[in-house]
Amino acid sequence: MKHLLSTRDLDRETAVGILDIAEDMALTADREVRKLPTLRGRTVVNLFFEDSTRTRLSFESAAKRLSADVITFSAKGSSVSKGESLKDTAQTLQAMGADAIVVRHHGSGAAHQLAHAGWIDAHVLNAGDGTHEHPTQALLDAFTMRQRRYGADSRGRDLSGMRVVIVGDIVHSRVARSNVWLLTTLGAEVHLVAPRTLLPAGVETWPVTVHEHLEPALALRPDVVMMLRIQQERMHAAFFPSGREYAREWGLTAERFAALGPDTMVMHPGPMNRGLEISSAAADSSASTVLAQVTNGVFIRMAVLYLLVAGSQEASA
Amino acid sequence: MTGTLIRGASLLGETREDIRIRGGRIAATGRLTPELDERVIDADGLLALPGLVDLHTHLREPGGEASETVLTGTRAAAAGGYTAVFAMANTSPVADTAGVVEQVHALGAQHGYATVRPIGAVTVGLEGERLSEIGAMARSRAQVRVFSDDGKCVHDALLMRRALEYVATFDGVIAQHAQEPRLTEGAQMNEGALSGELGLAGWPAVAEESIVARDVLLAQHTGARLHVCHVSTAGSVDVIRWAKARGIAVTAEVTPHHLLLTEELARGYDARFKVNPPLRRDDDVRALREALADGTIDIVATDHAPHPAEAKECTWAEAAFGMVGLESALPVLQTTMIETGMLGWADLARVMSSAPAEIGRLDGYGDPLTEGAPAHVTLVDPAARRTWSTGDLRGRSRNTPYTGVELAGAIVATVHGGVATVLDGTLVDAEEVARRG
Known part of the structure; x- marks a missing residue:
């Protein structure tokens, strides 16, 4: 694999392969020395045009555990805020010897452009581009679901037979898009729930079932309920009238949470708005995988960096 | 050279005629004999628009x-x-x-x-x-x-x-x-x-x-x-x-x-x-x-x-x-x-x-190519085919969406008010166009 730009182009075999490598990476977390020598002498650049401390730390941690040299480049206060273009920034980083560039950008397609515009030849890992995709988030979500369901027996398995309900701001969510493609490729049944204002154009062509109300979707006894973050400013653009109304209609309230099956997982990509899309009762329960998602994020990012950087090295040797 | 004679162009893809241009106007059409002071454009196989x-x-x-x-x-x-x-x-x-x-x-x-x-x-x-x-x-x-x-x-x-x-x-x-x-x-x-x-x-x-x-x-x-x-x-x-x-x-x-x-x-x-x-x-x-x-x-x-x-x-x-x-x-x-x-x-x-x-209420443009009309003429080679590239552009910017697309037809000559601005598919020199215009 040269780049990881979206989950749409991952086939089942490749996706399961990534999850299995992440299982290997998870094993190293229990060792006394957590570091692997795999990427020694390789340089991984984290190029963050958009603030995201959580994702940036997760990638930094993953690259360091693989012994890579890590350079982090944040747009704020840098040449980027002085008007330097994506092209110039990327070429500068390549000239400094970057083997892989992890890019987070507010523009949809930014990672695709870095990979395909002919500006650089480093590996490109999409860490979230605009409202397009966030593939490692979907991979860590899938990893978390598989581990909760199958535990030590996870390897080699996909998500066949699992029913996943994703609720909230689908139209602006790169997490939802990446999850839709990946989870369905892995055999899961995906349901989306949102008011029409928050559903993307053409969602009827996606391999999912769409619901405008939450109750009918929860009545299907899903294995996973994934709540997406709602940005408060959306209500000013008339996507919904108020936070209170949103929470009442589409939030995972304590009452809705209590009615879920005992094995239903509650997921959230973070950061959460408690009291808006998710109640504290749900967020703090044992059903919640929020912290496991954070932990697993490091393993998934280790797996992907390994596949891109070390994998291609072996292939060309 | 004080005039131009376009020979054998097909007018709008219909009749084949010669077009004589003098003083910024179409002086004559039909079967014409070149005169000594005329530039002759061979338009055999070309369309005149x-x-x-x-x-x-x-x-x-x-x-x-x-x-x-x-x-x-x-x-x-x-x-x-x-x-x-x-x-x-x-x-x-x-x-x-x-x-x-x-x-x-x-x-x-x-x-x-x-x-x-x-x-x-x-x-x-x-x-x-x-x-x-x-x-x-x-x-x-x-x-x-x-x-x-x-x-x-x-x-x-x-x-x-x-x-x-x-x-x-x-x-x-x-x-x-x-x-x-x-x-x-x-x-x-x-x-x-x-x-x-x-x-x-x-x-x-x-x-x-x-x-x-x-x-x-x-x-x-x-x-x-x-x-x-x-x-x-x-x-x-x-x-x-x-x-x-x-x-x-x-x-x-x-x-x-x-x-x-x-x-x-x-x-x-x-x-x-x-x-x-x-x-x-x-x-x-x-x-x-x-x-x-x-x-x-x-x-x-x-x-x-x-x-x-x-x-x-x-x-x-x-x-x-x-x-x-x-x-x-x-x-x-x-x-x-x-x-x-x-x-x-x-x-x-x-x-x-x-x-x-x-x-646009622009008089004198788009008129049929007949005697007395202002001499604004475009000669097209409809048989031409080319794969489009930025090399086909003549302006200052390169943002064409057609790179790599095969397109039919080519502009062979353009005459603006009797002055040739394009000949043989090539722009006429700016000084010459400005001087003659």
Whole structure:
């Protein structure tokens, strides 16, 4: 694999392969020395045009555990805020010897452009581009679901037979898009729930079932309920009238949470708005995988960096 | 050499004739013998069309000289077979005063590659608040008859009504960029399944169609002339067809790129394909071709929109809207409309020359190539085929969407007011054009 730009182009075999490598990476977390020598002498650049401390730390941690040299480049206060273009920034980083560039950008397609515009030849890992995709988030979500369901027996398995309900701001969510493609490729049944204002154009062509109300979707006894973050400013653009109304209609309230099956997982990509899309009762329960998602994020990012950087090295040797 | 003799050209693809040009006019047609002081152009196998007229060109000067100037833009126009272009008002300063439009007009006349007719802004600074000095621009040496805030929509209904009425006083026309601004905030590409998948904010068809519908009703109410710029959707075609059936004075244009390209090109996030209005669906392309063929859409206009490389070499959302189109317009039309049998060459001369001249009240252009007519002539080799590349461009910017696309037809010669601006497919030297013009 040269780049990881979206989950749409991952086939089942490749996706399961990534999850299995992440299982290997998870094993190293229990060792006394957590570091692997795999990427020694390789340089991984984290190029963050958009603030995201959580994702940036997760990638930094993953690259360091693989012994890579890590350079982090944040747009704020840098040449980027002085008007330097994506092209110039990327070429500068390549000239400094970057083997892989992890890019987070507010523009949809930014990672695709870095990979395909002919500006650089480093590996490109999409860490979230605009409202397009966030593939490692979907991979860590899938990893978390598989581990909760199958535990030590996870390897080699996909998500066949699992029913996943994703609720909230689908139209602006790169997490939802990446999850839709990946989870369905892995055999899961995906349901989306949102008011029409928050559903993307053409969602009827996606391999999912769409619901405008939450109750009918929860009545299907899903294995996973994934709540997406709602940005408060959306209500000013008339996507919904108020936070209170949103929470009442589409939030995972304590009452809705209590009615879920005992094995239903509650997921959230973070950061959460408690009291808006998710109640504290749900967020703090044992059903919640929020912290496991954070932990697993490091393993998934280790797996992907390994596949891109070390994998291609072996292939060309 | 004081004259030119075009030998054996096929007029509009019908009769084969020789055309003698003297003193800026067509002196004779028929079977003619070359005279000693004539340059002879062998037009065997070529078509002669009245010089093309573009009602929608961005020449960028003043203010945008990094992407185009009047000189470079009219050279691109000549290379595309154009002998007159209407220059859009969104320059810096905006063409909203007699001073600016006279300057642009004079630059065109000085260089000589094509007649430049400035388009005046409808509102001061394109701000959509107060009418600009429409009368002063109409009475200036630039003789402005087309008014447009292109790039921005005159969205205020009262202002649009007043503009239509006021411009009618000067036999002018409002060329509307139909885009409801609130429905297109942050819009990046056609709204549909693909925009949803790519995560790019959608530009819905209804944002164009609702303005077109309102404007044709305002044109009916005021009795004034309305011209709809770059129609891009099947729904707009339906509205215009309805309006014409009711006798409303509306005309409409389509760009070459909307006749050939679709939104699928956005898939690779290559900003060369970012344009406003956006590339649409296959169904829209089909409807636009049919509308041009049946006369619902009156003309082809390029919306030639040059941009420097850095305005396109960035993420899609940050990139500028627009593509160049003067050099490629006729090849795209031959490919999409002639070779599909939807238009004949006489129709093509109408939609690319006489009808735009008529809408813009530009006398002496688009006339049949007969004795006594002004000598604006375009010679086309319809048998030519080429894979388009940036090497085919003659303006200052390189943002063509057709790189790698095979297009039919080539411009072999262009004559503007008796002066050859293109010969053997090559631009004539600027000094010579300026001297002879």
